[in-house]
Amino acid sequence: MSTAADRVLSEVAAAVRLQEGPPGVRSVLRALRRLEPASTKELSRATSLPVPIVAAVGNELRRRDLVTKERPSRLTPAGRALLAELGMDLALNATCTTCDGRELVIPDVLDEAVHRLRALMADGPAADLAIDQSHCTPETKVRRVLALLTAGVLPGGSLLLIGDDDLISLAVAVVGDVLGAPIVERVTVVDISPDILGYVQKVAAGLGTRVETVEHDLRAPLPEQLRGRFDAAMTDPPYTPEGARLFLSRAVEGLRPGAAHSVFFSFGGKSPDDMLAVQREILDLGLVTHGHIRNFNEYEGSGILGGVGFFQHLLTTSATAPTHTGDFEGPLYTGDKRTRARRYECVACGTHVEVGPGARWPSIAALKSEGCPHCGKGPFRPGQLVPETTKTAETATATTPAPTAPVAPAPASTPANSPTPGWHPPTPEARAALTHRAAPYLTRQATEPDLPAIGEFEAEIARVSFGEDAIDDPAVWSARLGRAMEKNREGMIVASAPDGAPVGWCWISINTNAMTGDRYANFRSLAVSPLDNRADVAELLLTAGLEFCAANGIKEVTGRVHVGNVPMRTVYRQFGFDPTSLTMKLRLPAPEKAAR
Structure with missing residues (x-):
C-alpha cells in the first residue's frame, strides 16, 4: 500500500471516529467496488457497519471526490485510482446468487x-x-x-x-x-x-x-x-x-x-x-x-x-453450564446501557430530534407514537449519537440543515426589562488571536463567483442532514442563493483561502418586525469545509456575521433551530444566545372542506 493511500484511509477513519479504523474504510470501498451503484443500506449490509457509520464514511469519501455525489453511489475516477493504489480494484463476487450467502434456500x-x-x-x-x-x-x-x-x-x-x-x-x-x-x-x-x-x-x-x-x-x-x-x-x-x-x-x-x-x-x-x-x-x-x-x-x-x-x-460441551444462576441486576437492553441520546431526522420535514437518556423521547418507539414535533409525521431516519462533549462549531456545521425555502423571520422579542447583551465585539487582542488561529483563512463578503462553492456547502449539509432524500444538487442551491444574492448580498460572508477559494460561509440577513418596526437579524446558515482549524474558522465566520450586525445598528439576532439540534443550540449558547420562543404549528382543513 502506498503511503498516500494509507493516509487517506486513516484520515477518513479519524474524521468519523470509526472504531474499525482504516480497515473499516477499506471494507466500505471494497463493498462499493463490488456492488456499485449501491445505497447506504446495501453497503451497511455488506460491511456489517451501522447505516449512520456507512453514511458518515460515504460523506467523507465524497468530500475527497472519491465517491460520486449522485445516489446510489459509485466510485469516481479518483476513487478507482485509490483502489488501484491499494491493490483492491477487483469486483469479483463469489457469493452464491441463489441463497445470497445465507446457505439455505426456501423451497x-x-x-x-x-x-x-x-x-x-x-x-x-x-x-x-x-x-x-x-x-x-x-x-x-x-x-x-x-x-x-x-x-x-x-x-x-x-x-x-x-x-x-x-x-x-x-x-x-x-x-x-x-x-x-x-x-x-x-x-x-x-x-x-x-x-x-x-x-x-x-x-x-x-x-x-x-x-x-x-x-x-x-x-x-x-x-x-x-x-x-x-x-x-x-x-x-x-x-x-x-x-x-x-x-x-x-x-x-x-x-x-x-x-x-x-x-x-x-x-x-x-x-x-x-x-x-x-x-x-x-x-x-x-x-x-x-x-x-x-x-x-x-x-x-x-x-x-x-x-x-x-x-x-x-x-x-462437557464444560457447558449457566453463568447466571440467580437474578440478574444491571443494564440489559441497549437503552439501559445508553448514556447518550441519538439524533433522528424526520423524513417528512427534516426536523432533527434527540431520542434517549435525558431527551423528551426515551425511545424511538415513543417518538413514533407521538409523531414529529414539527410536522406530526414520520418516519424517522437514525443519525449519530449526541456527543458528550461537542466541538461546537464543527459538529453544528455537519448537522444543521440549510433552509430549503426562505425562512420566515421570527418576531423579535420585547422583554419587559432591557436585556443584558449576550455578546460583545472582541477586543483587538482577542480579534488578532482569533485571526491567527484561523490563518491562513480570512473572511469577506460573498460574490457571484463564490456561488458554486456555496452551493457545494449547502448540498453537503443537505446530504448529511437528509441522507438519500436530500436535495443534493449544488446547482440547485447555487441558483437559489444566487437569487437571494441578487436581492441583498449583505450578511453573506465567506471564509476564503489565500487563493480566494471559499472554505466556509455564513449567512445573516437583516429583517424588520412587521408589528413593531424594529430591525433585527436572522441567523440562517453556517458551514465550513474539513480543515485542521475548522472550529476556529467557524468562530471567525460567526464573529464576522455578528460584527456585521453591530455595524448596522442591530440590537438583536434571532435564529431558528430544530428542537433536537443540540449542536446548533450549543453554538448559539457559546455566543450568548438565549432561548426565547417556541414555534407551534396547527394544520387546518382545506378551505373548500372547511366551508361545508
Missing part, C-alpha cells in the same frame, strides 16, 4: 408458509424497541425453521424459545401445517410480553401444534419445570453483551445435560470490541460455534443496523 413448497406468516405478522403485536425487539421478516422465520430441520433438531425433538417476539413458535406450527403434520414434539415460549404470548396461543390453537407459553422475566432463573428438559433452544436476545450472556445462559438452563445439544443464536452487527465481548460470553458458557452465517437474519424497521444480523449455531 417452493414453503412459499405458502411465507405468505401466511406475513399475514400473521401484520395482525400481531408491534415490536417494542425499548427492549430491543425488531421483527424478522417472514422469509427469515422460515429459514430459521429450515435451520432446525437441517441440524436434525426437527422433526421431532423439543424446542425452547427464549423470547419470541419473532413468532418462531408460529413459524414452526405454520411450516408443520403446510407440510401436513406437526414437526416438533414440544415447543415452549418464555417471554415477558403477555401480548406476544396471548397472540401465540390464539393462533397456534388452530394449527395442530401444541405450543406452551410461559410469562416470565428472564432476569430471573427459568421456572423449575423448564430446566434441563429440552433438546434445543433458540434466542434473539437484546443487542448487548449482557443481553447475549443472560439469554444464552437461560437457554443453557433449559437444555438437557450433556454435549452436542444445540443453541441457535441471532445477534446484530456490532463493533469488533463488542463482538469480542459477546464471543467471550459464549466461551464462558462452555459453548462452541458449529456454524455462523452473516446476514442470515433480515429485520423489518432495523434501519440503523442495515436490517440484518448473523445466525450462529452453538453446541454444548
Whole structure:
C-alpha cells in the first residue's frame, strides 16, 4: 500500500471516529467496488457497519471526490485510482446468487408458509424497541425453521424459545401445517410480553401444534419445570453483551445435560470490541460455534443496523453450564446501557430530534407514537449519537440543515426589562488571536463567483442532514442563493483561502418586525469545509456575521433551530444566545372542506 493511500484511509477513519479504523474504510470501498451503484443500506449490509457509520464514511469519501455525489453511489475516477493504489480494484463476487450467502434456500413448497406468516405478522403485536425487539421478516422465520430441520433438531425433538417476539413458535406450527403434520414434539415460549404470548396461543390453537407459553422475566432463573428438559433452544436476545450472556445462559438452563445439544443464536452487527465481548460470553458458557452465517437474519424497521444480523449455531460441551444462576441486576437492553441520546431526522420535514437518556423521547418507539414535533409525521431516519462533549462549531456545521425555502423571520422579542447583551465585539487582542488561529483563512463578503462553492456547502449539509432524500444538487442551491444574492448580498460572508477559494460561509440577513418596526437579524446558515482549524474558522465566520450586525445598528439576532439540534443550540449558547420562543404549528382543513 502506498503511503498516500494509507493516509487517506486513516484520515477518513479519524474524521468519523470509526472504531474499525482504516480497515473499516477499506471494507466500505471494497463493498462499493463490488456492488456499485449501491445505497447506504446495501453497503451497511455488506460491511456489517451501522447505516449512520456507512453514511458518515460515504460523506467523507465524497468530500475527497472519491465517491460520486449522485445516489446510489459509485466510485469516481479518483476513487478507482485509490483502489488501484491499494491493490483492491477487483469486483469479483463469489457469493452464491441463489441463497445470497445465507446457505439455505426456501423451497417452493414453503412459499405458502411465507405468505401466511406475513399475514400473521401484520395482525400481531408491534415490536417494542425499548427492549430491543425488531421483527424478522417472514422469509427469515422460515429459514430459521429450515435451520432446525437441517441440524436434525426437527422433526421431532423439543424446542425452547427464549423470547419470541419473532413468532418462531408460529413459524414452526405454520411450516408443520403446510407440510401436513406437526414437526416438533414440544415447543415452549418464555417471554415477558403477555401480548406476544396471548397472540401465540390464539393462533397456534388452530394449527395442530401444541405450543406452551410461559410469562416470565428472564432476569430471573427459568421456572423449575423448564430446566434441563429440552433438546434445543433458540434466542434473539437484546443487542448487548449482557443481553447475549443472560439469554444464552437461560437457554443453557433449559437444555438437557450433556454435549452436542444445540443453541441457535441471532445477534446484530456490532463493533469488533463488542463482538469480542459477546464471543467471550459464549466461551464462558462452555459453548462452541458449529456454524455462523452473516446476514442470515433480515429485520423489518432495523434501519440503523442495515436490517440484518448473523445466525450462529452453538453446541454444548462437557464444560457447558449457566453463568447466571440467580437474578440478574444491571443494564440489559441497549437503552439501559445508553448514556447518550441519538439524533433522528424526520423524513417528512427534516426536523432533527434527540431520542434517549435525558431527551423528551426515551425511545424511538415513543417518538413514533407521538409523531414529529414539527410536522406530526414520520418516519424517522437514525443519525449519530449526541456527543458528550461537542466541538461546537464543527459538529453544528455537519448537522444543521440549510433552509430549503426562505425562512420566515421570527418576531423579535420585547422583554419587559432591557436585556443584558449576550455578546460583545472582541477586543483587538482577542480579534488578532482569533485571526491567527484561523490563518491562513480570512473572511469577506460573498460574490457571484463564490456561488458554486456555496452551493457545494449547502448540498453537503443537505446530504448529511437528509441522507438519500436530500436535495443534493449544488446547482440547485447555487441558483437559489444566487437569487437571494441578487436581492441583498449583505450578511453573506465567506471564509476564503489565500487563493480566494471559499472554505466556509455564513449567512445573516437583516429583517424588520412587521408589528413593531424594529430591525433585527436572522441567523440562517453556517458551514465550513474539513480543515485542521475548522472550529476556529467557524468562530471567525460567526464573529464576522455578528460584527456585521453591530455595524448596522442591530440590537438583536434571532435564529431558528430544530428542537433536537443540540449542536446548533450549543453554538448559539457559546455566543450568548438565549432561548426565547417556541414555534407551534396547527394544520387546518382545506378551505373548500372547511366551508361545508
